[in-house]
Amino acid sequence: MTSQVKLVCTECGQANRIPENRLRSGPRCGVCGAALADGRVLTLDALSHDKAMRTDDLPLLVDYWAPWCGPCLRMAPEFESAARRLGPAIRFARLNTEDHPQISARVGIRGIPALVLYHGGREIARLSGLRPAAEIENFVRPHLASPVS
Numbered sequence: 356m357t358s359q360v361k362l363v364c365t366e367c368g369q370a371n372r373i374p375e376n377r378l379r380s381g382p383r384c385g386v387c388g389a390a391l392a393d394g395r396v397l398t399l400d401a402l403s404h405d406k407a408m409r410t411d412d413l414p415l416l417v418d419y420w421a422p423w424c425g426p427c428l429r430m431a432p433e434f435e436s437a438a439r440r441l442g443p444a445i446r447f448a449r450l451n452t453e454d455h456p457q458i459s460a461r462v463g464i465r466g467i468p469a470l471v472l473y474h475g476g477r478e479i480a481r482l483s484g485l486r487p488a489a490e491i492e493n494f495v496r497p498h499l500a501s502p503v504s
């Protein structure tokens with residue numbers, strides 16, 4: 356029997372159960388059909404941010420950014436490149452802090468861009484400032500092998 360992983364659909368909020376051996380074959384949401392883990396960066400809103408952060412069985416790396424932030428815009432392609440290389444062992448997502456200031460205040464984001472890695476319903480690491488793809492990967496990799504405690 357293969358184990359299953361819970362992943363929240365960032366489009367409709369549905370919690371999906373995906374057999375682990377199907378993660379690499381582009382799983383889709385059972386309700387709305389959106390891609391759950393295809394190596395692309397997902398877009399979060401306040402609801403999907405909280406639900407995915409609390410529910411997902413896979414690590415979730417969130418890029419807190421804003422449209423007026425030059426370094427954020429320069430990091431976007433780096434973040435996307437790291438997402439393609441590391442997925443689907445981890446999901447990459449971004450949250451617009453201008454649209455959702457209450458979330459960035461609660462998470463304690465003081466400067467952007469900021470990356471926060473969640474796993475098992477809690478924050479496990481954080482990295483601030485503009486980073487190239489290789490640094491993002493190096494930041495994430497040590498956390499991919501460790502089981503949720």
Ligand SMILES: [Zn+2]
Nearest residue numbers: 364367384387
């Ligand atoms: Zn969905």
